[in-house]
Amino acid sequence: xxxxxxSPRHEVTEMGQEVTLRCKPISGHDYLFWYRQTMMxxxxxxxxxxNNVPIDDSGMPEDRxxxxxxxxxxxxxxxxxxxxxxxxxxxxxxxxxxxxxTDTQYFGPGTRxxxx
Amino acid sequence: RKEVxxxxxxxxxxxxxxxxxxxTYSNSxxxxxxxxxxxxxxxxxxxMSVYSSGNEDGRFTAQLNRASQYISLLIRDSKLSDSATxxxxxxxxTRRLFGNEKLTFGTGTRLTIIP
Numbered sequence: 001x002x003x004x005x006x007s008p009r010h011e012v013t014e015m016g017q018e019v020t021l022r023c024k025p026i027s028g029h030d031y032l033f034w035y036r037q038t039m040m041x042x043x044x045x046x047x048x049x050x051n052n053v054p055i056d057d058s059g060m061p062e063d064r065x066x067x068x069x070x071x072x073x074x075x076x077x078x079x080x081x082x083x084x085x086x087x088x089x090x091x092x093x094x095x096x097x098x099x100x101x102t103d104t105q106y107f108g109p110g111t112r113x114x115x116x
Numbered sequence: 117r118k119e120v121x122x123x124x125x126x127x128x129x130x131x132x133x134x135x136x137x138x139x140t141y142s143n144s145x146x147x148x149x150x151x152x153x154x155x156x157x158x159x160x161x162x163x164m165s166v167y168s169s170g171n172e173d174g175r176f177t178a179q180l181n182r183a184s185q186y187i188s189l190l191i192r193d194s195k196l197s198d199s200a201t202x203x204x205x206x207x208x209x210t211r212r213l214f215g216n217e218k219l220t221f222g223t224g225t226r227l228t229i230i231p
Contacts, residue, residue: 045218109159
């Protein structure tokens with residue numbers, strides 16, 4: 001079974017440009033998470049969805065960031081306009097949670113974003 | 117205070133040695149605890165869950181101390197392939213039903229096993 005798929009794997013863009021990151025979760029998983037990882041701040045949760053509905057976006061840094069999940073097999077994270085401080089690795093993760101158990105989160109390979 | 121705190125290391129340990137990492141968490145309502153492993157330029161992957169009574173998986177032993185809000189990971193007979201960053205992970209309880217879906221990651225402890 002394919003794992004979490006992210007695209008692109010690498011993105012280099014100039015300040016002010018729009019960036020769209022894409023994620024396909026593992027089939028059957030009902031939670032999808034977007035994280036950002038930097039050396040300084042580690043892995044930070046940006047937003048997560050349950051059954052395609054955004055549940056908690058308190059980690060989204062500012063209005064320049066937006067995320068959507070139009071269906072169970074696809075999500076996007078958009079940055080518009082991008083800034084150099086957005087440079088980081090962005091991970092998407094998915095999980096299937098039954099009842100009170102916290103299940104494993106399966107991470108995609110990440111998108112390494114560089115904003116010049 | 118950070119929600120999950122770890123010593124960043126690096127820990128440089130000779131092959132075959134035993135190494136231990138510690139982690140503290142601030143939310144006393146947390147119920148689920150994990151260690152994830154992240155190789156250089158790769159994604160995090162679950163290494164093991166941490167249970168109240170402590171648990172072992174081969175050379176790896178995890179312990180939980182709820183009173184002190186402290187988690188540990190012990191690696192025995194370390195191998196070169198154990199070189200990685202180890203992330204301490206704790207669930208961040210929410211008001212939703214069960215509320216166990218959200219995880220908080222520590223910044224990781226970097227381990228290098230030396231031949």
